[in-house]
Amino acid sequence: MLKPVSRRSFIKASAATAAAVSLTSFDMQSWMTSASAEEKAAISTIPTTCNGCSSQCGMIAYTKNGRLWKLEGHPDHPRSRGTLCARGHGYATLVYSKDRLEQPMKRMENGEYEPISWEQAYKEIGAKLQSIIKEHGPESVALVQDPRPTGKVYATRFIKALGSPNYYTHHVACNNSRDTGFNHTIGGVPSADIANSSYIMFIGRSYGDGIRPSSMSALAQAKENGAKVVIVDPRKNNTAPFADQWLPIRPGTDLALVLAMSHVLIEKDLYDEGFIEDHATGFEEFKKEVEQYTPEWAEEVTGIDAQTIETIATDMGEAKPKAVIEQSWRGAFGCNYKNSTETGRAVALFNAMLGNIQQEGGYIFGASAGLGDLDPNQFPAPPEPDAVKDGEEDFPLAPRGRGVANIVPLRAKEGKMKAAFYHHSNAALGYGNPEYYKEALNEMDLIVTIDVQMSETALLSHYVLPEPSYMERDDAVDGVGGGTATVVLRQKAVDRVHPNTKPADEIFTELAKASGVGEYFTFTLEDYNKAAVEPLGITMDELREKGSIPLEDKKADIGTVPEFNTPSGKVEFASQTFEDAGFNAVPTWIPPLVEPKNGSYRLTTGKQAIHSHTQTANIPMLMQITKDYDLERLWMNRQEAKKKGIQDGDLVEVSSESASSTVKVKLTDRLHPETVYIPSHYGITSKYLTTAKGVGFSYMEHVPFHFQPMSGCSMIHEVIVDVRKVDA
Amino acid sequence: MPDHMKQRDLLLFYAELYKPPGDAVYEVISHPDFRSELEQASGAALNDGGELPCLTSLKEEFRSLFSRSSQNGISLIESFYKPWTTDQTAALPFAQSKGMMMGDPAWHMRYLLEETGLNSSYDPMFYPDHVSVILELAAFLLEEQETDKFTLLVSQHLNWLDDLVEAIRKQNKDSFYLKLTELLNKFVNTFTNHDQSFDRIKEGSVC
Amino acid sequence: MGQYRMLVDVTKCIGCYSCRVACQMENDLPSDQSYISFCEVEKGEYPNVEWVMHRFSCLHCEDAVCEKVCPQNAISYSQTGAVVVDQEQCIGCEYCEKNCPFGRAKVELCQDKEGNSVSRANKCTLCNGKVLEGVTPACASTCYTKAIVFGESDEILQKAEQRLAEVKDRYPDANIYNPEGVGGTHTIYLLAHKPEEYDLESDAATPASAIIWKDYAQPLGKLLLGATTMAVIGGAISNRLFNKGEHHEGGE
Incomplete structure (x- = not known):
């Protein structure tokens, strides 16, 4: 009677036999001793990638007896070059964190979460999604992520398959202002060739705080070569030991500094006239605009004395083309001030005036890896959605692919956005005001978070779907652009600790099936990966073995100025696109939105x-x-x-x-x-x-x-x- | 039914008890002879009687006690209660702390399941050292009349039930699960408290 | 000598803590124990301020006080130049901790082979095992600014001199910290300021009493009384003779 009719007993002893195992092996201590005797043989090294930040450095994971042991930087990966930062070493212990998500969960009436099966999660999410789309149209659905290799492939395809254009990334709270400025002037964001530069200015960006190991070594290299380094930052940041000069600028006035430096270059005739003539448009308009931005004017605004501004601009003009204002990420103008996009434009244009584009020690547009894609005949891609991405009309200058993620809560409050997926994203704490996010997301009919831990965003979700950590899963093949493009693979270093977690490729595939769009997800991750490396002439086996492979035939063409990815194909000192969007064609001083006063x-x-x-x-x-x-x-x-x-x-x-x-x-x-x-x-x-x-x-x-x-x-x-x- | 088969059923009942409750386990619990059979098979008495919860409240009780989604969720996984590893070569900063998943016990259990050939039918939703998995393996060993192996298994992989009992008591001293877990612990202890016989098993069977 | 040295060039440290975490992983340390500590020094007033981060770990003295006072002979010199603790011999008597002129030897709770919590001397080993296998210590190998470099003893000394010359303009008080009083050390520092700014003594030395203890009293005493008894007696001698009180460690 005691024996229940089990729904899912693990042990259905058909072919099983206890006799197969010796009694000694049943004794854990004896078993441990014999396992540890084989210890040397049990050390493995697996080349994979870090997920401690967006740099996703290549690393070598060491495991002992199947457990994570330690990590080293991958010598062939362009961002680690053999070393890792503290996060690289420490974040991997996430695998064994006590606070991981372990199973799919659903929010109950009382706000607590109950574990549910994957089948239930897929079924309910799919049904809800279909009814929302039926009632409000696919444009009422959004997907937001901090992109990672698998997510870039699967999440974008998933939202498109649903018929929604609303794909967004975390860049709204990162570097979209900078990118908006760079895209509309020099057609994209290059990387500064720091190691070979002789005069480097950082504005807000601190290599010593927002670490990428190879960038920090490049700066150390530049210093050894005798480069002059200036940091512009209201805070003497941790790059200071490698800086010759600190400009403690009034926060929010970097634009004024760069405009005044541009003024000096022009006034002293220190800009690269040949480059401007061949590769730029609108320079005369720009010249006229910056006439008013004298160093004296900038001193008033920035608090940096006019003489210093003049000297630095002059020295940079003389050091050109091996002089550069580093492009930065979030730093001081990634998403910080009302004038940040204009700062982005001014910085890009200052570098253009130095003629440093595609020159050693200047701005380099890197080569891209040129990954392959799935064969559309075999695996049909979802059609482009009819609607325009929400936010694009409001912010036509913002980077199209990434969109403006904070549109989602705004539209939620307006009652227009009904469902959102958050994948590897803590938007509710990281992208905008958390109170606002909470109110807005509570208005929505369906929020699904896919993550490894119970973030603030997960806590606002109806469903929380757990992924294995980055050390326990295979991801999609990824390409890293740069001086030499590199193809990289994140792969499983240790077995999944929580058996009931599933990687994003499986989750999105199953969600698509449950939402009635499974026909776009008939491929496996392995199919995608094979297609990705196919044009590179390498096999998945090679990539699995090496983890990071530099593509020697994909190198940046240094010395040749490229055609710029702008409407005119040139560097745009004046932008018609800006004018059409209702802004000034040339970068213009804009004061910060708010100013401290009376002891604030x-x-x-x-x-x-x-x-x-x-x-x-x-x-x-x-x-x-x-x-x-x-x-x-x-x-x-x-x-x-x-x-x-x-x-x-x-x-x-x-x-x-x-x-x-x-x-x-x-x-x-x-x-x-x-x-x-x-x-x-x-x-x-x-x-x-x-x-x-x-x-x-x-x-x-x-x-x-x-x-x-x-x-x-x-x-x-x-x-x-x-x-x-x-x-x- | 011979005793060892009764004990096997007892263990299978417990294996089911520590999974999210459904009709099957409830059917057993609500049977009028449940208590007497349970006490007979385990050779010990249940602490006081009290009312049986209904299926819905049983589910809620399970969720509030054992679900990691409730804030103080009690773990049903052996690794959680033991030092993560005694392997001196494991160089992670928390190598010897408790509260982690996939510790030594999990690896040992996984090895045992693989070697006995039970892994193919083992539900991937569960951790190899989840209490239900250990109980089902124990039940299997009883069925195969592998008494020595059974004794080793329960004495090494179920010797953390004291901690589990305490954890449940701390959260809900009136819990139905508390009473049943106490009883299971008593049952298991009848095999682990006989050090002499345990040593004899080990000595006699070095191979 | 065929030995090794580590140079910590504080003028190149950006305070990223990567060395600390790499060291914890390599040496199996819990999150709240570290062989490496940090202190930062700000000199001057806004905006003319200089900031230096100082990363500090065992110096591996040529003539190590800890080695001399250890009643268990648990501390010894490795052929690499490192001063290493044999935790199986250590009884946690704290002589090394109390007598280290740099406050670097620490007695902390460690796990023994049976997993019991025991007090043991716990400090940087200069990754002795790795170095014996020809691999760079974990901290040096992860330092992307090369603030920590490791190599042949003499080459490192030369490197230090060269760096000193390079930084003198920016840091007029810069100096190489390699105290003679302990026979020189195998981790040497290029300091940007006077040692006192980092809580270090310019003339740190092995106390004469420690030499006496090690070279005369201890071997004899051990022979007569056995190690454990000596540990008790030694505690009294050691504390009376050369305990300088709590050596406080630089925090941030």
Whole structure:
């Protein structure tokens, strides 16, 4: 009677026999001893890629007896070049984190989550999605991700298959302003050839904080070669040991500095006339515009003295073409200020004036790997959706492919966006004001999050679908562009710890089937990967063995100026596209949206070398560093603090129109008096992330939900706060 | 039915009990003879009687106790209760801490399942050292009358039930699962408390 | 000598903590234990401020106090030049910790072979095992700015001199920290400022009492009394003779 009729007993002892195993083997200690005797043989090395940040460096994973042991940088990968940052070493321990998502979950009436089967999840999500599409049309559905190799292939195909154009990426809170500026001037974003440059300026970008190992080694190399390095940043950032000069600029005025430097180049005739003549349009209009932007004018705006501006511009003009303003990522103009897109344009154009494009020590448009794709005859691709991506009409200049992700909550509040998929994305804490996100996402009929941990976004979702971590799964083949393009593969280094997790390729395939569009997902990841490497003349076996393979026949053509990817095919000092969108054809000074006054401060943020967005905050090895050295503190200028009677280590309240936060303060002479600075990785509120919850605060809570007019970015530095000491 | 088959059924019942509850397990529980059969097979008495929960509240009780989606979810996985590994060569910073998945016990269990040929029918949704998997393997060993192997298995892979009992007690001292887990623990202890016989098994069977 | 040295060039450190995490992975350390600690130094006032991050670990003295005071002979010199602890011999008596002139030897809770928590001396080994196999220590191999370099003893000394000359303009007080008083060290530092700025003594040395202890009292004492008894007596001698109190470690 006791024996239940099992629905899914594991053990259906047909061919099984206990006699096959010796009694000794049943004893765990004896078994362990014999297993560890084979230890040497059991060490494996697997070439794969990191997921500690978007650089996705190549790395070699070492395993012992099937367990992760340690990691090293992959010597052939262009971003690691044999070394890894702290995240690269530490983030991999995510595999064994206690706070991983382990099974599909569904939100219940009371807000708690209950585990459900994959079959139920697919079935319910598919049915709901189909009814939403039927009632509101496919344009009421969106998909948002921080793109990773498999996601780039499957998620884009999935949303398109549903008939929706609404695919978005995290760049809205990253570098879309810069890209908008660069795209409409020099037709894309090149990389600075730092190692060979002799005069390098960084604006907001800090190689020492937002680490990419190969970039940091290139800078060290440049310094050894005697390059001059200038950092422009309200904060003397961690690149400082490699900088000769720090310009503590007033936050939000980088545009004025670059415009004035352009003024100097023109006035002193130090720009590359030949380059401008052959490869540029609209230079006369630009010249006329920058006439007014004298170094004296810029001194007023930026706080950097006119003489310094003149000297630096002159020295760069003389060092050209081996002089460069590094292109940056989020830094100071990726998504930070109202004027950030214009800063992007001005920076691109300043480099053009130096004639450094496709020159050693200047801006290099890299070669791309040229991956193959699935044969459309065998595996039909979904048709392009009829509708225009939501947000494109509002922000016609923003990068089309990536879109403006914050349109999703905006439209949700308007009742137009009904369903959203968030894949490897903590949008609700990272892209825009978390309160706004919460209200908006609660309006929607279906939110599905696909992730490895219970993020703030997952907590706003109806369904949460767990992926294996990046150490436990195979991903799609990826190409890394650059001086020499490289083809790379992320592959499984250790067995899946949580058997009930599924990789994105399976999830999207099954979701597509359940949503009635399975006909576009008849291929496997292996089919895609084979097709991807096919034109490269290498096999998947070779790629599996090597992990990263530089493509010697895909090198950047240095010395030859390319045709630019702009309407005119040239560098556009004046842009008709900008004018058509209702902006000035040439870059023009725009002041920041808000200004601190009467003892208030601009809240600025930036990265730390040990964390990536909010995704690494829950890793004990990395968070322990934060705890050991109080890295979650708010930075404040020492003299300013004195005025307010604040001492190092005091607890302070930071309050803005949007929020109020309490945190310890770090007093420093490394910070402009007009700003207070908070690292961007903290303020986790999800109770499921037990290591990270409650450490520090999130700057995003203070950022109003707003859009940069040209690029749709989050304008994360347009925030004024008051700081006061809290009595203990 | 011989004793060992009764004990096998007892273990299969428990294996089912620690999976999300459905009709099958509820049918067993609600049978009028349930208590007496349970006590007879396990050779121990159930702590006080009390009312049986209905299926819905049983499901809710299971979810609130064992689901990782509830904040304090109690783990039903052996690795969680033991040092992750005793392998001195494992060079991860938490190598000897508790609370991690896929520790030594999981690898050992996986090995045993593979070697006995049971892995093909083992549901990939479950961890190899999930209590239900261990119980089903134990039941299989009883069925095959592999008493020595059975004793080794339960004494090494179910010696964490004290911790499980405590964890349940801490969350809900009136839980139906508490009473049943206590009983299972008593049953298992009858095999593990006889150190002498355990040593004898080991000595006698070095191969 | 055929030995090795490590140079930590603090003027090249960006404070990325990669060395700490690589070291923890390599040496099986829990998250909250590290052989490497950091302190940062800010000199000057806004905006004329210089910032230096100092990464600090065991110096591996040529004439190591810890080796001399260890009643268990658990500390020894490796052929690589590293000063290494044999944790199986260590009894956690803390002499090394109390007597290290640099506050680097630490006694911490470690796991023994049976998985028990025990107090053991725990410090940088200069990745002795790796180096013996011809592999660079984990911290040096992951340092992309080359703030940590590892190599043949003499080459590293030369490299240090060369770097010193290069940074003198920017850091007039720069110096190579390789204290003579302990016979020189196998981890040497290029410091940007005077050693005191980093809580280091310019004239750190092996106390005479430690030499006496090691070379006379200890061998005799051990012979007569056995190691464990000596550990108790040694504690009294050691503490009375040359305990300098808590050596506080630079935090950030």
